[in-house]
Amino acid sequence: MIEPGLADGSPIDEMMQLTAQSLNHLEIQEHFNIVKEIGRGKYAKVLLVTHTPMALKVMPKASTKLQGFLREYCISLHLSCHPCIVGLFGIAFQSNEHYCFAQELIIGKDLFAVIQPKLQVGIPESSVKRCVLQISSALEFIHSNGLVHRDVKPENILLLDTHCRQVKLADFGLAQKRGTLIRFITGTLPYMAPELCTVALLEGQTEVTAPPLRVEPSLDTWAFGVVIFCILTGFFPWDRCMDSDSFYQEFAEWCTMKERPDTEEDIPPLWKKFTPEAMEMFAKLLAMDAEKRCSVGEVGAYVEKDWLKKEHVNEQQQTAEKEKAS
Incomplete structure (x- = not known):
């Protein structure tokens, strides 16, 4: 409510x-x-x-x-x-x-439709970056108007072409003014920030004990980070941002380590395909503390850097070629 x-x-x-x-x-x-x-x-x-x-x-x-x-x-x-x-x-x-x-009539697919979950390879990094720059611009504009979208997900990103040269953010059904209070939500989705999940009514629950949550742009920043992961890989990093989700817990532990050596062993398995620069970006977008989360526009500083390791890029290309051949 x-x-x-x-x-x-x-x-x-x-x-x-x-x-x-x-x-x-x-x-x-x-x-x-x-x-x-x-x-x-x-x-x-x-x-x-x-x-x-x-x-x-x-x-x-x-x-x-x-x-x-x-x-x-x-x-x-x-x-x-x-x-x-x-x-x-x-x-x-x-x-x-x-x-x-x-x-406006958009003749084309949404971003979720072009991700191939069975292949789990996502879409080409160059297309992802074009999409990311456009959606970050849209979100910055929304936030500058004192509003929060609250439903940033692949289904709400519409493609005017298959290479993401032009994309548009849609569906403002959940949009709210910044500062609006949320007392509870029903259920959770993979792109919901951890602070939003604290006010979720789960199956069997009748009330939420957490205090009301104030709507802030940081909710969109978190969802945006999850979307970037999703379209690069073809799958979500977790089901929900709660301690009961082992994939989320692994990432949360990685984020909150005070001294984090830059070794492969410290990065959760699902994230090992990303470069150190990409992991630095994700750490800012998906900071556990909402107040320390970066703004969506900061992704622009990482666009010129590689996000996927070369071996994963090659694997992605080979899988895509096999799919076309079949």
Whole structure:
């Protein structure tokens, strides 16, 4: 549960009030020709429609509060001027059963779709770096506007081409103002920061004993670090950031060692494919202490350096060539 923020006269608040006052009532089928469903999440779905080339995000009223819809629409509209964020058309309306808004149509796959988990090789490092620079720029812009995305994951990074020459960050359904308090969340996901996992209601639990968590950009920084690992390797580094996860525990112990010799034996097995420079980057992005975590923009200092060891790059190329041949 997230505590509702008081109206503070910010641009987002003003946009929400104006949108609520002018939200027209339309039936989707009467005004749009629905071609097909092109995406679906827990709270909404996205439709390809031919009114003009656009995507229509559709949220059922049964599971969506008007305030939540207005927040997502207005935050998305406010940020959509950035070239690496999905654009909006400024069209929002409601039908009998749904809240809807129109957004830029991206013909292409999301980042998760191009990762091949069975092969566990990720995508080429050059493509990863192009993607990372664009998403870090989008996140810096979001943070400079006093907002936190809170859902940075491969599924929300859309590709306009398969080589990541142009990518766009999508889905602001969980976005919040910096400083908003989170009392609890349900369940955990691999990209959630450890401090976020402390307020998770796990199966069988009825309450959380940890104090409320304040939303900060460091949550996005952690998720961004996990995404970089994921698209370089083809798999997540752990299931959840909790002591019960041995893969996370190994990494946490490596991070918190006071004196860490630079030897292969000290690096957790899943991380041995990375160069020392890449491990330095990950240590900053995935710092256990949220206050010591770097900003997302600091990855730019590492782009000119190798992230994968040469032997792993060769292995990745050989696996990709075999996949093409088959």
